[in-house]
Amino acid sequence: MIEARDLVVGFGDQIVLDHLSIELRRGEILGVVGASGSGKSVLLRTLIGLVPQRQGTIAFTGLGRDGAATPNESAIARRRGILFQQGALFSSLTVRQNIQFPMRENLSLSDRLLEELATAKLEMVGLNARDGDKLPSEISGGMTKRAALARALALDPDVVFLDEPTSGLDPISAEDFDVLIRTLQQTLGLTVFMVTHDLDSLHTVCDRIAVLADGKVVADGPMTAMLASEHPWVKSYFRGKRSRAFATAPN
Amino acid sequence: MTPDPLLSSSLVADRLRLSPAGAWTAAHAHALEQLIDAAAPQAAHAKAISIDMAGVEELDTLGAWLLERLLRSSNLSAPNAQFIGLPSHYRGLIDEIHQVNLHKPPPPAKPNRLLAAVDGVGRATTQLGTDAVAFLDMCGQIGVAVARIFMHPRRFRLTSAVYHLFRVGWQAVPIMVLITFLIGAIIAQQGIFHFRKFGADTYVVDMVGILVLREIGVLIVSIMSAGRSGSAYTAELGSMKMREEIDALRTMGFDPVEILILPRVVALVCALPILAFLGSMAALYGGGLVAWLYGGMSPATFIARLREAISVTHFEVGMIKAPFMALAIGIVACSEGLKVKGSAESLGLQTTTSVVKSIFLVIVLDGVFAIFFASIGM
Numbered sequence: 186m187i188e189a190r191d192l193v194v195g196f197g198d199q200i201v202l203d204h205l206s207i208e209l210r211r212g213e214i215l216g217v218v219g220a221s222g223s224g225k226s227v228l229l230r231t232l233i234g235l236v237p238q239r240q241g242t243i244a245f246t247g248l249g250r251d252g253a254a255t256p257n258e259s260a261i262a263r264r265r266g267i268l269f270q271q272g273a274l275f276s277s278l279t280v281r282q283n284i285q286f287p288m289r290e291n292l293s294l295s296d297r298l299l300e301e302l303a304t305a306k307l308e309m310v311g312l313n314a315r316d317g318d319k320l321p322s323e324i325s326g327g328m329t330k331r332a333a334l335a336r337a338l339a340l341d342p343d344v345v346f347l348d349e350p351t352s353g354l355d356p357i358s359a360e361d362f363d364v365l366i367r368t369l370q371q372t373l374g375l376t377v378f379m380v381t382h383d384l385d386s387l388h389t390v391c392d393r394i395a396v397l398a399d400g401k402v403v404a405d406g407p408m409t410a411m412l413a414s415e416h417p418w419v420k421s422y423f424r425g426k427r428s429r430a431f432a433t434a435p436n
Numbered sequence: 437m438t439p440d441p442l443l444s445s446s447l448v449a450d451r452l453r454l455s456p457a458g459a460w461t462a463a464h465a466h467a468l469e470q471l472i473d474a475a476a477p478q479a480a481h482a483k484a485i486s487i488d489m490a491g492v493e494e495l496d497t498l499g500a501w502l503l504e505r506l507l508r509s510s511n512l513s514a515p516n517a518q519f520i521g522l523p524s525h526y527r528g529l530i531d532e533i534h535q536v537n538l539h540k541p542p543p544p545a546k547p548n549r550l551l552a553a554v555d556g557v558g559r560a561t562t563q564l565g566t567d568a569v570a571f572l573d574m575c576g577q578i579g580v581a582v583a584r585i586f587m588h589p590r591r592f593r594l595t596s597a598v599y600h601l602f603r604v605g606w607q608a609v610p611i612m613v614l615i616t617f618l619i620g621a622i623i624a625q626q627g628i629f630h631f632r633k634f635g636a637d638t639y640v641v642d643m644v645g646i647l648v649l650r651e652i653g654v655l656i657v658s659i660m661s662a663g664r665s666g667s668a669y670t671a672e673l674g675s676m677k678m679r680e681e682i683d684a685l686r687t688m689g690f691d692p693v694e695i696l697i698l699p700r701v702v703a704l705v706c707a708l709p710i711l712a713f714l715g716s717m718a719a720l721y722g723g724g725l726v727a728w729l730y731g732g733m734s735p736a737t738f739i740a741r742l743r744e745a746i747s748v749t750h751f752e753v754g755m756i757k758a759p760f761m762a763l764a765i766g767i768v769a770c771s772e773g774l775k776v777k778g779s780a781e782s783l784g785l786q787t788t789t790s791v792v793k794s795i796f797l798v799i800v801l802d803g804v805f806a807i808f809f810a811s812i813g814m
Contacts, residue, residue, distance in 0.1 A: 277779055277780060304537050305501055305536040308535065322778025323778075
């Protein structure tokens with residue numbers, strides 16, 4: 186679905202991504218991990234076009250259900266949803282208006298349908314209709330993430346990019362959110378690109394994991410492959426103290 | 437291109453069978469709504485409805501919801517109203533959609549126009565009171581902070597105050613001098629133009645001198661400072677408030693008024709008289725230049741005339757006002773900054789309010805001073 190080849194991204198003298206290649210396949214949940222500062226967020230921002238690459242190509246194939254050969258930038262933008270780390274809800278609009286914003290701008294819908302769809306999206310991410318009338322500053326962190334996810338899903342995208350979706354949530358909310366992502370991925374047939382640090386998320390929702398280090402993908406595969414990897418960083422990440430529970434659990 | 441959506445229906449013995457086909461996705465939202473609206477009257481009278489999904493090539497939340505809505509509008513329940521021939525990959529979506537929008541959100545209360553107007557007036561009136569209290573509160577807090585500084589002079593943030601003095605004082609000099617120079621020149625030009633008609637050219641010097649030293653110099657500089665420095669104070673403190681920096685200071689046991697606000701206000705109180713002085717000089721210079729180039733009055737005459745026309749009292753009147761104006765601007769700017777709430781909109785609103793309020797206060801203060809100085813004969 187998305188294939189990035191030979192990406193080089195840097196700021197000034199600093200090279201963040203060094204000839205990196207990564208592929209996102211249709212219908213999977215790809216988890217990207219790496220040490221802080223290894224360029225996970227930069228990779229995400231490059232893929233969605235917020236950071237220009239110095240070299241390399243990013244090919245979107247089959248995006249847009251008609252599978253046009255070379256979809257243009259705005260067509261791609263409509264077929265992807267992005268959940269930013271802090272939610273990035275527009276602070277001057279209510280939650281409901283935030284969800285309606287992409288629909289209102291891109292589709293010609295009647296007011297009644299707009300209201301109903303916004304409520305539908307709110308309920309799909311586990312909020313209730315009344316939360317929709319609150320301002321982003323009036324809701325909790327977990328609700329912000331859910332509202333932002335609802336906005337990311339407003340246009341029924343094919344692919345969703347999630348930047349640390351469970352960071353800043355308590356373990357129970359984080360687990361709920363993982364389940365939510367899994368459920369929505371299955372019901373809506375989403376492809377998910379997820380940057381995360383949360384071992385539980387990686388374990389429960391990701392089909393495939395890619396590990397970034399030194400500006401490259403050093404390991405790529407399902408959880409079992411990660412546990413078997415001999416790369417020193419991968420080893421300490423997946424078999425460290427905090428992840429011992431998974432390493433010992435029957436997989 | 438994806439196939440356009442279609443909806444064919446057949447009605448047999450009050451049993452409605454709908455067969456949607458093509459792409460039921462958001463891209464065709466407008467056409468879909470029309471199809472559904474067209475089918476709605478039939479659905480309302482049918483005894484049973486089945487929707488045959490076999491022909492649907494693409495389905496998303498919007499398409500699924502429209503079909504679900506049609507089913508619900510018939511007020512029939514499961515065995516009589518259902519989806520048939522549903523491909524397994526759409527099963528999850530249809531089930532999910534079946535769970536949403538079950539409870540109608542309460543319709544927004546319709547406001548009574550008259551009541552809303554009265555309500556607005558009432559709120560604005562009480563707001564005046566709260567604003568006055570907030571202003572007094574900030575005065576009090578600054579007073580307490582100043583008293584504390586007098587007890588322990590070492591607690592004063594000198595570095596911060598000097599930095600702000602540099603920003604609101606030194607960096608403001610060029611624009612303030614330019615503006616007051618132009619204002620002085622314009623006043624002189626207008627004076628010469630009109631006074632010449634009855635041969636009173638020389639009184640232009642009196643007018644420019646007195647007006648600039650008593651009123652215009654300090655007033656223009658104060659208004660400019662409110663727009664330039666007051667708004668910056670509000671925006672800075674407001675974004676610190678948004679990012680919880682002020683709460684962080686408080687929890688560490690520091691007083692934000694002492695650390696953030698006092699240095700800013702002190703800097704403004706020091707800067708404004710200096711700027712007012714420079715501004716007045718620039719305005720006199722501009723007036724003199726115009727009198728020379730436009731009115732044909734030699735600089736020597738202008739200065740000699742100026743010496744007769746003005747006394748040091750006029751200069752004092754202007755200078756005495758400056759620090760009070762600065763205090764008003766600083767206090768308004770800082771108290772508005774602390775009122776900022778979470779959103780970007782509120783930051784903009786408070787910054788605007790800060791500038792409008794401080795300019796208003798500056799002009800009111802100027803009027804009060806005018807009465808005061810007149811009554812003590814200055």
